Amino acid sequence: MTMSKPALVLGVAGGSGSGKTTVVRELSRAVGDAVAVLEHDAYYRDQSHMSLEDRLLTNYDHPFAFDTDLYIEHAQQLMNGIPVDKPVYSFETYTRTSETVRVQPAAVLVLEGILVLEDVRLRQLMDIKVYVDTDPDVRFIRRLTRDVENRGRSLQSVVDQYLNVVRPMHLQFVEPTKRYADIIIPEGGFNRVAIDLLTARLSAAVGS
Numbered sequence: 309m310t311m312s313k314p315a316l317v318l319g320v321a322g323g324s325g326s327g328k329t330t331v332v333r334e335l336s337r338a339v340g341d342a343v344a345v346l347e348h349d350a351y352y353r354d355q356s357h358m359s360l361e362d363r364l365l366t367n368y369d370h371p372f373a374f375d376t377d378l379y380i381e382h383a384q385q386l387m388n389g390i391p392v393d394k395p396v397y398s399f400e401t402y403t404r405t406s407e408t409v410r411v412q413p414a415a416v417l418v419l420e421g422i423l424v425l426e427d428v429r430l431r432q433l434m435d436i437k438v439y440v441d442t443d444p445d446v447r448f449i450r451r452l453t454r455d456v457e458n459r460g461r462s463l464q465s466v467v468d469q470y471l472n473v474v475r476p477m478h479l480q481f482v483e484p485t486k487r488y489a490d491i492i493i494p495e496g497g498f499n500r501v502a503i504d505l506l507t508a509r510l511s512a513a514v515g516s
Contacts, residue, residue, distance in 0.1 A: 314344075314387055314417040316513040317433055318506075321425040321485055322440030323478050324369070325450035327496020331440055331506075332420050334497050338507040342514040344386055344414035348421025350395050351379040355403040363402035369477035371423055380429055382411075387433065389413045399459045415514040422478075425485035436509070439489035440496045444475075 318335075322328045336343045353375045355363045367373060382392040393408035424430050425437055448470055455461040486492060493502040 314413065315415045315515075316435050316510065317383075317387065317417045317419065318510070319424050319430065319434040319437045320418060320420040320440065321422060321438065321482070321489070322496070323442065323444075323447050323482050324422055324474055325447035325454070326440040326442040327450075327493075327498070328420055328422075328440050330497025331438070331493065331503065332418055334503050335418070335506060335510060338503075339416060339510045339514060342415040343418060343510070344411055344416070345418045345420060346379070346383055346386065346392075346394065346411060348374060348376075348379060348419070348424050350397050350409075351375045351382075352397045352404070354395075358403075360402065366402065367473055367477065368402075369422065369474050369481070371426055371481060374421075374423065376427055376430070380427075380433070383417065383419060383430070383433055386411065386413050386417050416510050422482050423485070425488045426481055431488055436491065436506075437489050438491045438493060438506070439486045440493050441486065442494070442496055 320328050320332055332345055336345065351374050352368065353373060355366065378395075382394065385392050391410055391412050394411050396405045396407040396409060397403070398405050419430060419434065425439065431437060451470065451474070452463070452466050455466045456463060491502070491506070493499050497503065
């Protein structure tokens with residue numbers, strides 16, 4: 309069974325810890341079941357063939373770390389009204405698990421991730437492109453808290469990764485995509501004016 313093409317495809321990009329997930333959660337809460345979310349983070353390449361030591365050396369903030377071809381394929385399937393089985397990625401083992409999550413088509417499709425505006429093929433799928441812009445120190449603190457509390461990382465490993473990989477990759481690949489955005493949201497989900505404006509646009513698209 310298939311559904312019609314989504315009324316609206318929304319891209320939400322921004323640096324690690326910028327508040328993208330909060331923005332998407334607020335929009336989903338406002339629009340309800342009319343939203344399907346496809347997180348780019350779920351599409352990190354499978355590395356089960358590699359040792360854990362080798363996985364630790366991977367640059368996870370580079371475009372090549374993602375299986376964007378599969379991500380685009382799944383986005384297009386949802387746009388054509390076809391459900392997809394989204395991969396489940398483990399941030400503790402640095403590879404995909406054997407599980408998947410079924411994502412059903414919806415009136416609004418949200419494509420979310422640090423690099424969803426980096427690939428022109430993804431940008432061409434989007435009706436609205438959003439960049440969540442948050443100060444670097446705030447983003448780092450959020451990332452540090454998340455990785456230590458939720459992903460079992462040590463404080464030093466998070467700091468080293470941020471200084472050696474995350475920050476330079478942000479400056480090279482993520483920050484430049486801001487120029488493609490139709491809307492720039494300072495402070496992410498805490499910007500009620502921006503959230504309310506986007507909610508109104510999404511609600512109008514789904515007829516609610």
